[in-house]
Amino acid sequence: MSVDSQKTPYNPLALEFKSSTFSVPVLILFSNDLAVIEQQLQAKISLAPEFFRNSPLVLDVQELNKKDLDLDIAALMEILREPGLLPVGIRGGNLKQNKKALALQIPVYSVTSSSATAEAQKRKTITPPVPEPITDPGTTILITHPVRSGQRLYASGDLVILAQVSAGAEILAEGNIHVYGTLRGRAMAGVQGNKAARIFCSDLQAELISIAGDYKISEDMQAISRNKPVQVYLQDHTIIIKDI
Amino acid sequence: MARIIVVTSGKGGVGKTTTSAAIAMGLAKKGHKTAVIDFDVGLRNLDLIMGCERRVVYDFVNVINGEASLNQALIRDKNCNLLYILPASQTRDKDALSQEGVGKILEDLSKDFKYIVCDSPAGIEKGAHLAMYFADDAFVVTNPEVSSVRDSDRMLGILASKSRRAEQNQEPIREYLLLSRYSPDRVKLGEMLSVDDVQEILSLHLLGVIPESKSVLNASNSGIPVILDEKSDAGQAYVDIVARYLGEDKPHRFIDGKKGLFAKLFGGR
Numbered sequence: 283m284s285v286d287s288q289k290t291p292y293n294p295l296a297l298e299f300k301s302s303t304f305s306v307p308v309l310i311l312f313s314n315d316l317a318v319i320e321q322q323l324q325a326k327i328s329l330a331p332e333f334f335r336n337s338p339l340v341l342d343v344q345e346l347n348k349k350d351l352d353l354d355i356a357a358l359m360e361i362l363r364e365p366g367l368l369p370v371g372i373r374g375g376n377l378k379q380n381k382k383a384l385a386l387q388i389p390v391y392s393v394t395s396s397s398a399t400a401e402a403q404k405r406k407t408i409t410p411p412v413p414e415p416i417t418d419p420g421t422t423i424l425i426t427h428p429v430r431s432g433q434r435l436y437a438s439g440d441l442v443i444l445a446q447v448s449a450g451a452e453i454l455a456e457g458n459i460h461v462y463g464t465l466r467g468r469a470m471a472g473v474q475g476n477k478a479a480r481i482f483c484s485d486l487q488a489e490l491i492s493i494a495g496d497y498k499i500s501e502d503m504q505a506i507s508r509n510k511p512v513q514v515y516l517q518d519h520t521i522i523i524k525d526i
Numbered sequence: 527m528a529r530i531i532v533v534t535s536g537k538g539g540v541g542k543t544t545t546s547a548a549i550a551m552g553l554a555k556k557g558h559k560t561a562v563i564d565f566d567v568g569l570r571n572l573d574l575i576m577g578c579e580r581r582v583v584y585d586f587v588n589v590i591n592g593e594a595s596l597n598q599a600l601i602r603d604k605n606c607n608l609l610y611i612l613p614a615s616q617t618r619d620k621d622a623l624s625q626e627g628v629g630k631i632l633e634d635l636s637k638d639f640k641y642i643v644c645d646s647p648a649g650i651e652k653g654a655h656l657a658m659y660f661a662d663d664a665f666v667v668t669n670p671e672v673s674s675v676r677d678s679d680r681m682l683g684i685l686a687s688k689s690r691r692a693e694q695n696q697e698p699i700r701e702y703l704l705l706s707r708y709s710p711d712r713v714k715l716g717e718m719l720s721v722d723d724v725q726e727i728l729s730l731h732l733l734g735v736i737p738e739s740k741s742v743l744n745a746s747n748s749g750i751p752v753i754l755d756e757k758s759d760a761g762q763a764y765v766d767i768v769a770r771y772l773g774e775d776k777p778h779r780f781i782d783g784k785k786g787l788f789a790k791l792f793g794g795r
Contacts, residue, residue: 427698428729430683431676446729448679464726 306370309362310342314351320361326364334365344374344393355382406430429467431454449489458482468492472516481514486523496521528636531643532661532699534685536677538648538771540669541706544742544762546645547575548753552768554609555753558640561600561613563631565657566647567622576603578611578747587615590627596634600769605754611640620653628656650684659690663700663771666730669707670719675727678703682728701736704735704767709738721781734767736760737780 313319327334339362346353355372362369372383373391378389382500414510429443431450441455444462451467453459456474461483472479472494479493485508489500493516503523506512511526533546543566550562564572567587573579578601583593586725589612596612603609612631615622635642645658664685668678686692687697692699705724712718725732736742741758745751753768755761759780766776 427686428682430686431679433683433687448676448683448727450676450680451683466727 304338306340307336308340308342308373310345311353312345314346314353316357316361320364323361331365337367338370339367340371340373340391341369341388342374342393343372343379347374347376347379350507353379355379355388355472356386359386359388407426422457423455428463431467447488453504455479470497471514477516482511482515482526484511485509486512486514491521491522491523498523528632528639528642529663530636530661530722531641531663531665532646532658533643533665534646534654534658534681535648535667535674536650536654537669537674540667540674541736541742542648542667542751542776543571543575543645543734544574544746545665545667545704546643546705547751548761548764549771550609550641550643550714551603551606551751552753553641553643553772554603554606555616556768556772557608559608559610559638560641560643561610561612561639562643562645564614564645565623565653566645567614567653568616568619569647570616570646573601573611573613574749575746576611576691576751578603578613580776582613585613585615586631587622590622590624591630596631596694605750620647620651620656623653623656625656625659629660632660650680654681655684655688658685658699659688661685661689661699662691663702665669665702665704665733666728667704667706668724668728670705670709670713670721670724672719673720679728682730693775702771703728703730704733704736706736708735708762708780710780732778733770734763735778735780736763736767769781 311319341358345352359369369388371389371391372379374393375383375390383390421437422440422442423435423437425435425443426445428445429447429451431448434452435441435454437455437457439455440457440460441453442460443453446463447453447461447465447467447469449466453467454470454473456472456476457467458479459471460480461469464485465483465488467488468490469481470490470492471481475494478495481491481493486503486506487508488503491498491514493514496516496519498521506523512523513526514521514523516522531549533542533549535542550560554560562572563586564570566572572584581601584599586599587786588594589596589599600610600612603611632642639693644661647653666678666681668674681703682701685701689699691697703725705721709718713720721732721735737759739760742752742754742760745755752758752761754762763780767778769776
């Protein structure tokens, strides 16, 4: 028996990394005047001193950077710590501010929607602004043979099927779905969130129909008359089935 | 060049082996040199249905592994000298089959035979996949009940997307529907799907309806393909099916259950 195994006969798990979400107050600054900030901060805190004591805080400076106002991060941190706040991060800062914050051991968070730096970079790269098309039509796929049970079709645009779709088959399209046969499988239109997408078929016996994530299952469609062409569309998150 | 026919269904127990034996015999009886291959490695039955189980020396897997030649493994049928049987191995499993090995055997057989009938195992796994991969025509055997119909539909999807013809963008496999164990009386009582119901779901060319018949079990037990039992309705149904496949125009006789004079006289069921 080795010496090592005698020393550490059994190692229970000592640590583990996990991801967790916390709710942390964010302080959004509109001014870089430290005196004004200190004054207004104290006024706020005096309303509920217990609430703010030892409270973590994320500093949001993107409004400042929109106005190109510089900020003394180190001095501001002092002002925040004075009444007992614990700054745990900064977001929306420019390169210099982020560097400064990291030097003070304050983590840097990105603004998911639009960070000041990213915006500034965009402004540099995208000249002249190209008008985006209102909708990307994608590619229309035309299928002339029956779609069998277990088969799966995906169209980045519209999906047009000139035959039946069997039970157990799955047809998906980012645009509209047309089935000029009996639809018995699952049909999902607008799978990337296009709420205006529609499903058209000459006989609706589907297991499931869905538009932009809202769906109806076969059990809820029993009242639908068979052997009749219908269209399916979305209205206020409700699937509407109508004769054509 | 031979025409390769796969007899398949997805579901088990619907009559694939019975059908394989019958149509292989039917084609041979019509004067075409025919081979029938049992792809159900590990669960071989075709040799029993064909009545040649006592004459098996080498099998399909032996040929794939190069342990025997095709001629050594092929068994000539005792009823028809144009029909040969390639039995499956009972002691191995489906993994013993390889796509290259199967392709090589089918290629070799194609030089000498007019028709090659592949009796697929149930399921959609390797054995069934290899049985259908090289096919030119598919006989989809379906019973008139919902689970069999759905499994057939699944198999049709696989035929249309995973076969050699599909992968090489050739003309797709010709698919035919064979509705077996059909009982017109039970259809009338609403206990069984009708031909129309099945065709509506599968939208497939109907090659023939094989009525539920005691003669099928008798034929299996005695090792004589049911098509040779000319008095039985199932045997006649298979004769019609082979004729239709070869291009003859034969009316469907077993859909509406009206008994012909023949059946009335002999009380055949």
